[in-house]
Amino acid sequence: MKTTNLILIVSLWITSAALAAEPVPVTHEQFQAVQADGTSSFVQGGPARVILQGIVLNSPERWFDPTANDTLAPWQMGGQWEIYIQGEADDHAGTALWMGQNYGNGPGYENYPNQQWLDEICRVNHDPNTAYIFSPGDRVRVTGRYLFYKGKLNINENHEVGDDFDFKIELVEPAVGLPQPKIVELSELKDVDDNEIFDPNRLTGCEYYQSRRIRIKDVSIIDPENWAPDNTITIQDSDGLTFPVRLGVGAGLGRYDCPTGRIDVIGILDQSAPGYPPNIDNTKGYRLLVLDYDGNGLVLTNRGHKRGNLPGDINGDFKVDLEDLAEMAANWLQSRDGLWGCSN
Template structure:
């Protein structure tokens, strides 16, 4: 089976309705963009209606393709077909599904942003509010499962594509819709993008909240804030700033077709800039885990309490900012240590 290009899977008609036939199994390839728990909360029962939810975006890698695709799972899928709770996942079943989706079935390695993966979808998904996304078509059966398989670990997290609000909004602040997807908002669906020199104009700052950005020329765009810890730890930036995230769509108004509802989904903020994936401090080599390689670097940099560490290459090991690299800093590394196949708790260095 050949790979389905993202641009084909996300094709739409003149009303924004998806046109890709979701009737036969497909196979897709892409690089993982986001940490699943930064986008939706997977905790069993978290959402009053859908329970735990899981979502990751993968972005194109093959020349000639463009855009990206959402992979989605919901715990209480039986509610959407009138078969709840029998057709939904129990808490134990849901946790087992999360474990399956978050680990390569061959090596057991936990997936992370920047991994190149293959998605094998037995039920090739559904169209929902403006986008076709891979899911189980609300069926709790292995016959509808999709599998994520590792092709290359730490392949490369793509650089964000810098665009302007004028690329997706017109002069009267309406979304630019192009059925061909060569231009306008549709072109950037599922992509990692950057908007420069924008400001917040409205909204609530915090995890799982929403804001609005403006370019100062009358154009605006909704921003969804994910579950990244930085939204609780730091105040929102003021004045002009650059912002990065996944460009997405969920159009809740269907009377004019599916030509609106685009937004930027932002994963985290480190107090200085917005980030797609915040690496914990002891992940020195930025490969998503804290393992023996990171421990070796720390040990090479260790000084002692009150003994200043002046080597420029070791300043990143002074986690508490007291100028030495001592047991206090080692305690942070211990809390974050995951091994090469695991992922650290994203709050372990807080």
């Protein structure tokens, strides 16, 4: 028998075995458990699919550009989509859900053609029962497969475009509200030598806050020259401890100047462990994600509500004028994939 046929038969057998298994409800804490080296201790012997519940923390299009593009060079992912959901009550963990368009730009997988990608992100942006569009602060239930990547276990499609690999998001309760960000000192995340604190029991240090909303108080941005959407800046506290802040692509990050002086930062503590191929050292690579900014000057965050109430005041400076018109003109006739023109 040819090796390729054998692989096909084995993979079909694995696929059908996985298909038979019912998804298993788990807590985020169970799902994110790690071994001493930071790799997953859930994956080995874990169910094919899990069910997780939590609060949506972000709008995916302020983190990645979802725009469909299936004509890219190898290793370019085209549209991407990712949300973080945070566990509630004593389930002190959180989980990211990721999808990309051009899985086939890595060997052995297929790409989503543009229309199929649009259908996919339209589907995961809407509650299947009500067509409601998910937003930060909604309580949702997720059913899906998973893979370990760069220090955390993600719900994803295993890089497969087939329907059987879709993950599903259902609304449990809309507009519950974002979780209150836990106030965290940089000394909880970094040791005295400014190295990341890693606790494999996930009861302290960076792991404890991974994929959760936190607030770091009284820091300054020491490299304001790096202030730009989709870039990384560094914050520093009065003891000299530092932490990277990965900025998203929210429009406010391009619209407003880098905050100066002593500020607070509210974001999602994330891990993107360094090295290639991935999963070399899963005890490092922590960062704070800030996906948008409302220009308030004191807290690096986007609170999602502005004073003023003048329709057309795009930049929120309380006057409708040519600056607003210029920003609108620059985006004229653009539409947001996954939200506009969905058939569901």
